Amino acid sequence: MKHIRNFCIIAHIDHGKSTLADRLIQACGGVTQRDFHDQMLDSMDIERERGITIKSNTVTLAYKTADGQEYLLNLIDTPGHVDFSHEVRRSLMACEGALIVVDASQGVEAQTVANLYLALEYDLTLLPVINKIDLPAADVDRVREEIDSDLGLDPFAAIPVSAKTGVGIDKVLAGIVDHLPPPKGDPNAPLKALVFDAHFDKFRGVILQCRVMEGTLKPRDVIHFMHSDHDYKVDELGYNQFKLVPKPQLSAGEVGYIVAGVKSVQDIEIGDTITLLDNPASEPIPGYQEAKQVVFSSVYPMSTDEYPDLAKALDKLAINDAALTYEKDSSAALGFGFRCGFLGLLHLDVVQERLQREFNLGLVISAPSVQYCLTLKDESTLNVDNPSNWPDPSNIESATEPYIKATIIIPEEFVGPVMELCREHRSESQTMNYLTADRVEITSEMPLGEVLFEFYGKLKMITRGYGSFDYTPIEYRPTDVVKVDILVNKEPVDAFSYLVHRDKARTRALHYCEQLAEAIPRHQFKIPIQGAIGGSIIARATIQPYRKDVTAKLYGGDVTRKKKLLEKQKKGKAKMKQFGSVNIPQEAFVSVLRAEKD
Numbered sequence: 001m002k003h004i005r006n007f008c009i010i011a012h013i014d015h016g017k018s019t020l021a022d023r024l025i026q027a028c029g030g031v032t033q034r035d036f037h038d039q040m041l042d043s044m045d046i047e048r049e050r051g052i053t054i055k056s057n058t059v060t061l062a063y064k065t066a067d068g069q070e071y072l073l074n075l076i077d078t079p080g081h082v083d084f085s086h087e088v089r090r091s092l093m094a095c096e097g098a099l100i101v102v103d104a105s106q107g108v109e110a111q112t113v114a115n116l117y118l119a120l121e122y123d124l125t126l127l128p129v130i131n132k133i134d135l136p137a138a139d140v141d142r143v144r145e146e147i148d149s150d151l152g153l154d155p156f157a158a159i160p161v162s163a164k165t166g167v168g169i170d171k172v173l174a175g176i177v178d179h180l181p182p183p184k185g186d187p188n189a190p191l192k193a194l195v196f197d198a199h200f201d202k203f204r205g206v207i208l209q210c211r212v213m214e215g216t217l218k219p220r221d222v223i224h225f226m227h228s229d230h231d232y233k234v235d236e237l238g239y240n241q242f243k244l245v246p247k248p249q250l251s252a253g254e255v256g257y258i259v260a261g262v263k264s265v266q267d268i269e270i271g272d273t274i275t276l277l278d279n280p281a282s283e284p285i286p287g288y289q290e291a292k293q294v295v296f297s298s299v300y301p302m303s304t305d306e307y308p309d310l311a312k313a314l315d316k317l318a319i320n321d322a323a324l325t326y327e328k329d330s331s332a333a334l335g336f337g338f339r340c341g342f343l344g345l346l347h348l349d350v351v352q353e354r355l356q357r358e359f360n361l362g363l364v365i366s367a368p369s370v371q372y373c374l375t376l377k378d379e380s381t382l383n384v385d386n387p388s389n390w391p392d393p394s395n396i397e398s399a400t401e402p403y404i405k406a407t408i409i410i411p412e413e414f415v416g417p418v419m420e421l422c423r424e425h426r427s428e429s430q431t432m433n434y435l436t437a438d439r440v441e442i443t444s445e446m447p448l449g450e451v452l453f454e455f456y457g458k459l460k461m462i463t464r465g466y467g468s469f470d471y472t473p474i475e476y477r478p479t480d481v482v483k484v485d486i487l488v489n490k491e492p493v494d495a496f497s498y499l500v501h502r503d504k505a506r507t508r509a510l511h512y513c514e515q516l517a518e519a520i521p522r523h524q525f526k527i528p529i530q531g532a533i534g535g536s537i538i539a540r541a542t543i544q545p546y547r548k549d550v551t552a553k554l555y556g557g558d559v560t561r562k563k564k565l566l567e568k569q570k571k572g573k574a575k576m577k578q579f580g581s582v583n584i585p586q587e588a589f590v591s592v593l594r595a596e597k598d
C-alpha cells in the first residue's frame with residue numbers, strides 16, 4: 001500500500017488540468033505514442049471541443065522512480081466547473097492528495113480557491129503546481145506570492161511546469177511520490193468501497209469506478225449498495241489502464257473498476273458505499289451527498305412528431321448521466337416535451353448540445369427556473385419549479401427561494417460596476433477582500449435564480465473577461481415570488497410564463513414583450529403583447545399591422561405562378577403555431593427563449 005498514491009488535479013477552468021494529466025500519462029508510458037491523443041481523459045466530443053472537463057475519468061499509472069522503486073499512481077480526473085462540484089467532492093473523497101494547478105499568467109482564481117476549500121474539507125495533502133511557465137506573460141514569482149497569500153500553501157513547494165512543452169513534469173511525478181501520503185486502510189476489515197463514478201458501456205453494462213477504503217473485493221462476491229439498498233454479483237474487477245485490466249482482487253487503498261451487471265447508472269447512486277452482502281460494514285463512508293438539481297427547464301422538440309425521438313434520446317443520455325432528471329411536460333404552444341432538472345446552467349447547455357448534436361434534434365427550451373418552496377394557506381408545503389404548476393396566488397401563505405454564496409475574483413478597477421451588478425441581481429451582504437494589491441475577491445449572498453438570468457453575460461462584459469465566478473448553494477430564504485404570463489393578442493402563451501421576484505417582474509416582462517414584438521411577423525391587424533401578473537398588466541409592446549401581398553410583383557398574366565406563390569405563402573403559414581388568431585413562428589420561441597440565457 002505504501003507504493004500507491006491516489007490523487008486528483010484541481011484547478012480553475014482552463015488552467016491546464018487536462019493537459020497536465022496528458023503529460024503525466026505520457027511520462028509514465030501509460031499509452032503508446034500511436035494511441036495518444038490530446039486530452040486523453042476528456043472522452044466526450046463536447047468536452048474536447050469546448051476544452052472543458054465534464055465527466056470524471058480515472059487512470060492507473062505505473063511509475064518508476066529514479067532509484068528504481070515502482071509505484072501505482074491513481075489519477076482521478078475531476079471536472080473543473082461549479083455545476084459539477086458534487087462530482088469534485090466524490091473524486092476528492094477517493095484521494096489522499098491533490099495537485100492544485102495555477103496558471104502562471106492568470107494567477108489564483110475563484111475556482112482555485114473554491115476547490116482548495118473543498119480539498120481541505122476532505123483533509124487532502126496539497127501540492128501546488130504552477131503551469132504554463134512557457135507563456136511570455138508567465139509571472140512565477142507573483143503566482144508564488146498568491147499561492148502563499150490566497151491559498152495559504154507553501155509557495156516554495158510549488159513546482160513550475162509547462163504542461164505544453166513537458167518542462168518540469170518529472171518533478172511533478174517525484175513530488176507526488178514524495179509529498180502526497182499513501183492510502184491507509186485494513187485489507188482484512190469488512191469491505192467499504194466508494195463508488196465515485198460510473199459510466200455505461202454498450203457491451204458490459206455499467207462500469208463502476210471505485211476506491212476501496214477497507215477490506216478486499218473479489219470477482220463473484222455479492223456486493224450491497226448501502227444507500228440505494230441494491231445487491232449485485234461482481235463479474236469482473238481490475239485497473240483502468242486505458243483499457244480494463246482484470247485483477248484477482250481490489251483491496252484497501254486501491255482504485256479500480258467493477259463490472260457487476262448494473263443496467264443503467266440511474267439504478268445506482270454515485271457516492272454510495274459498496275460492502276459485502278455476507279460480511280457487511282456497519283456504517284457507510286461518511287460525507288455522502290446526493291446530486292441536487294437546481295435548475296429546471298422544459299425541453300420541447302421543434303416539430304411535434306419528433307417527440308418520441310426526444311424521449312428516446314433522453315433515455316439514452318440518462319443511462320450515463322445520473323444527475324439528469326426528466327418527466328413528461330406539455331405546453332399548449334409547443335406540444336409534448338419534458339421538464340428536466342439540471343445541476344446548473346452548464347449542465348443544461350451540455351445536455352442541450354448533446355441532444356442537438358448526437359441525436360440531431362431541433363429543440364425549444366423554456367427559460368430556466370429554480371425551485372421555489374411554498375407554504376400554502378392550509379399549512380401544506382409545495383415545491384414548484386414549473387410555472388404551469390403555480391397554485392392560485394390567493395392560496396399562497398409564504399415562499400422561499402434558494403440562495404447561493406457567490407465568489408467573484410476581479411481586477412480592482414472593476415469593483416464598482418461588479419458590486420452594482422450584484423446589487424441589481426438582488427445581492428444581500430457583499431464583502432470585499434483584497435487578495436493582492438490589484439485583485440479583489442467579492443463574496444455575495446444572492447438568489448440562485450438571479451444568476452440564471454443575464455448575470456454571467458453581464459459579468460463577462462463588465463470585466464472584459466477578467467472576472468471569475470463561482471458559487472455554492474447556501475439555504476432557502478423568504479421571497480416574494482410571482483408568476484408572470486405573457487399574452488399575445490390577449491391569449492397567454494404558456495411557454496413564456498416565468499416565476500420571478502416581484503421587483504424584477506416588470507423589467508423582465510418588458511424584455512420579453514420587446515423581443516417578441518421583434519420576433520413575431522406583422523399581421524393584418526394590430527397585436528398587443530403584454531406581461532401580466534394575474535389580471536394586472538405590467539408591460540406592453542405592440543406589433544403594428546401589415547399586409548404582405550406576395551403576388552404584388554406579378555403583373556397580370558401567369559396564373560400558375562401566382563398560384564405557386566400563394567401556395568408557398570400558405571405552407572409558410574402552416575409552419576407557424578396558431579395562437580388565438582396570431583401566428584407565432586417556431587423561430588420566435590427559439591430566439592426569444594435563447595436570448596434569455598445569455
Ligand SMILES: Nc1nc2c(ncn2[C@@H]2O[C@H](COP(=O)(O)OP(=O)(O)OP(=O)(O)O)[C@@H](O)[C@H]2O)c(=O)[nH]1
Pocket residue numbers: 011012013014015016017018019020051052053079080081131132133134135161162163164165
Ligand atoms: N502555453 C501553454 N498552454 C497550455 C499549457 N497547459 C495547458 N495549456 C493550454 O491551456 C488551455 C486549457 O488547458 P486544459 O488542459 O484544457 O485546461 P483544463 O484546466 O483541463 O480545463 P477544464 O477541463 O475546462 O477544467 C488549452 O488550450 C491548453 O492547450 C502550458 O503549459 N502552456
